[in-house]
Amino acid sequence: MSQLNIVIFGLSITSSWGNGHAVTYRGLVAELARLGHKVTFLEQDAEWYASHRDMPYPQGCKIILYKRFSDVQRFHLARIRSADMVIIGSYVSAGIEIGNWILQNSPGVVAFYDIDTPVTLAAIARGACQYLTADLIPEYDLYLSFTGGPVLKILEDEMGSPCARTLYCSVDPSIYRPETRAAKWDLGYLGTYSPDRQPKVEQFLNVPASQWENGKFVVAGPQYPSSVVWSQNVHRIDHVPPGDHRSFYNSQRFTLNVTRSDMIRAGWSPSIRLFEAAACGIPIVSDWWQGLDHFFVPGEEILVAQSTEDILVYLHNTSESERKSIGYAARKKILSAHTSAHRAAELEEYAREALKKPALSKSAYSRGRAVWRKP
Numbered sequence: 001m002s003q004l005n006i007v008i009f010g011l012s013i014t015s016s017w018g019n020g021h022a023v024t025y026r027g028l029v030a031e032l033a034r035l036g037h038k039v040t041f042l043e044q045d046a047e048w049y050a051s052h053r054d055m056p057y058p059q060g061c062k063i064i065l066y067k068r069f070s071d072v073q074r075f076h077l078a079r080i081r082s083a084d085m086v087i088i089g090s091y092v093s094a095g096i097e098i099g100n101w102i103l104q105n106s107p108g109v110v111a112f113y114d115i116d117t118p119v120t121l122a123a124i125a126r127g128a129c130q131y132l133t134a135d136l137i138p139e140y141d142l143y144l145s146f147t148g149g150p151v152l153k154i155l156e157d158e159m160g161s162p163c164a165r166t167l168y169c170s171v172d173p174s175i176y177r178p179e180t181r182a183a184k185w186d187l188g189y190l191g192t193y194s195p196d197r198q199p200k201v202e203q204f205l206n207v208p209a210s211q212w213e214n215g216k217f218v219v220a221g222p223q224y225p226s227s228v229v230w231s232q233n234v235h236r237i238d239h240v241p242p243g244d245h246r247s248f249y250n251s252q253r254f255t256l257n258v259t260r261s262d263m264i265r266a267g268w269s270p271s272i273r274l275f276e277a278a279a280c281g282i283p284i285v286s287d288w289w290q291g292l293d294h295f296f297v298p299g300e301e302i303l304v305a306q307s308t309e310d311i312l313v314y315l316h317n318t319s320e321s322e323r324k325s326i327g328y329a330a331r332k333k334i335l336s337a338h339t340s341a342h343r344a345a346e347l348e349e350y351a352r353e354a355l356k357k358p359a360l361s362k363s364a365y366s367r368g369r370a371v372w373r374k375p
C-alpha cells in the first residue's frame with residue numbers, strides 16, 4: 001500500500017502530565033510509522049506541559065511545537081495542503097479555529113479524534129465546549145471516537161457526522177507486560193483527580209483501606225486537593241510517568257478502574273488505564289458501565305464492584321490462582337484486539353475508505369471547500 005502523509009494536531013504527545021492523550025498518540029504514531037506512513041504531530045508549546053515533558057522526541061513522527069495558532073497559519077499551510085489526512089484531537093487549544101482553517105485549506109481527509117467523546121457532547125449541549133461546535137461536526141469527513149456503542153448513531157443521525165467510527169484507546173504490549181515482583185500494595189489506583197470520579201475512589205479504595213488497617217493501598221495521580229483526607233494506609237504518589245506505569249501496575253495485587261460520569265452515561269468507554277493494567281496481567285476491579293462486557297468477560301477477565309463490601313470480598317477471598325487467571329485472561333483479550341498496532345491498522349483503513357469517497361461532499365460545498373479526493 002502507498003504511504004499516507006498524516007498530520008495530527010493533538011493536546012500533547014511530548015508530555016503525559018495530567019492527561020491520557022500522550023500515551024495514546026505515542027503508540028498510534030509509532031505503529032503508523034511501522035506501517036510505512038509519514039506522521040507529523042503539531043502540539044501547542046503549553047507551559048504546563050513544557051515543564052513536564054517526559055518524551056520530547058517520540059518515535060514515529062516529526063514533532064512541531066507552536067506557540068499560537070497564528071504560527072501554524074504562517075508557517076505550516078503547505079504542510080496542511082500536502083497531507084492526505086489531517087486529524088484534530090479533542091482538547092486542543094483553539095481547536096474550533098484550527099478546525100475551520102484546516103477544513104478551508106486541506107484537500108485531503110479531515111478528521112476529528114475525540115478522546116473524550118461523552119465529555120465533548122455534554123459540553124456542546126451546555127454551550128461550553130472550547131474545541132468543537134455542533135456546526136463543525138458535519139464538516140469533518142470522519143469523527144473518530146474513543147467511545148463506541150449508541151454514541152456513534154447519535155453522532156451520525158443527530159449531530160450530522162457523515163462518518164463516525166470508533167478508534168478506542170490502546171496499549172503497546174511490548175511496554176505493558178507482566179513482571180515478577182513482590183506486591184507492594186493490595187489495591188492501587190492510577191488517575192488524575194476528577195470531582196466526578198472521586199466519590200467512587202472513596203467508596204472503592206479509601207473506605208476499604210480504613211476498614212482493613214493491615215491492607216496496603218496506593219493512589220497515584222496529580223491535582224488531588226489537600227481537602228481529600230486519605231486513610232493512613234493509603235500511599236499517595238503525585239505522578240507516575242508512563243515509563244514507570246508497568247512497574248506500578250505490577251506492584252499491585254489488584255488495580256482499580258473508576259469511570260467518569262459522562263463516560264458511564266454513554267457507555268462503551270474503556271480508559272487507557274484499563275487497557276494498560278490488563279496488558280500487565282493485573283486483575284482489575286472496575287465500576288460497571290454499559291458495554292464493559294464487550295471488552296472483558298465479568299468474573300473471568302475483570303471483576304465488577306458495586307459496593308465497598310465487594311472490594312473487601314475480592315481482596316480477602318480471591319485465591320492466588322484465581323487472581324492470576326483473571327489477570328492473564330484480561331491480557332489475552334488485550335493482545336487479541338486492543339494494541340496500538342490494531343488501532344493504527346483501523347485508522348489506515350478509515351483513511352483509505354474516506355479517500356475513496358466522491359470528490360466533493362455536501363459538507364464541503366457548505367463551507368466552500370473544493371476537495372479533490374486522491375484515487
